[in-house]
Amino acid sequence: MKVGVVTFPGTLDDVDAQRAVRVAGHEPVSLWHGDHDLAGVEAVILPGGFSYGDYLRCGAIARFxxxxxxVVAAAERGMPVLGICNGFQVLVESHLLPGGLLRNDHRRFICRDQRLRIENVATPWTSAYAQDQEIVVPLKNGEGQYVADAETIARLEGEGRVVARYVEGNPNGSMNDIAGIANERGNVVGLMPHPEHAVDALTGAGTDGLGFFRSLGGVLA
Known part of the structure; x- marks a missing residue:
């Protein structure tokens, strides 16, 4: 399937995301922030980086x-959309996902391998995993603290929309150790860690992240 990967000014991980798509057996399609169509893709990834220099707030300018x-129109029609790190920030700024992402509670940029538990395997991006499977993928962020009001957190938890949760330590102060969430329909997922950096054993990060990209074929084939 064709998977679009969006590049904004300041995006860093678009090539990595394209490679992950290719390793998973799909066709990556490069999409530019100024494009006015999605070039016939069947899914979209908003990769990590510092879109528009993170001015105003992370993802706040990219939203426009x-x-x-x-992307918003396609997501509302049910197209699978994955936002990774800065892409997650863009999704919340675009109101495709609830809540917000603030500066890490310890006020420092963090870069490390992070253990996650996959808690929702019913999304187009996680179906290749087993329920509650634990994986390790790289994490690198300065504004990765997920926050939301109490009602929103209760709804996410009650509806099973927490896709991934940090285990063995909360790296950024995210509420309820939340590392990733889905929208009500389940087609839009935001994730702070970077599965695209863990798709090839040769890189030293293992292959635990590959499931996010292989899942697409299973759900949409």
Missing amino acids: APIMTE
């Missing part, structure tokens, strides 16, 4: 990029 008009 022409391509995001198309």
Whole structure:
């Protein structure tokens, strides 16, 4: 299947995301922030980085990029959309996901391998995992603290929309150790850690992240 990977000014991990898509057996399609169509893709990834220099707030300017008009409309029609790190920030700024992402509670950038528990395997991005499977993927962020009001947190937990949760230590102060969430329909997922950096054993990070990209074929084939 064709999977679009969006590049904004300041995006860093678009090539990594494209490679992960390719390793998973799909066709990556490069999408530019100024594009006005999605070039016939069947899913979209918003990769990590510092879109528009993280000015105002992380993801706040990217929300208004022409391509995001198309991404929001496609997501509302049910297209699978994955936001990784900065992409997660763009998704919350675009109101495709609830809550917000603040500066890490310890006020420092963090970069390390992080253990996660996959708690929702019913999304197009996680179906290749077993329920409650633990994986290790790289984490690198300065504004990764997920926050939301009490009602939103209760709804996410009650509806099973916490996709991934930090285990063996909370790296950034995220409420309820939340590392990733899904929208009500389940097609839109935001994830702070970086599965695209863990798709090839040759890189030293293992292959635990590959399931996010292989899942697409299983759900949509």
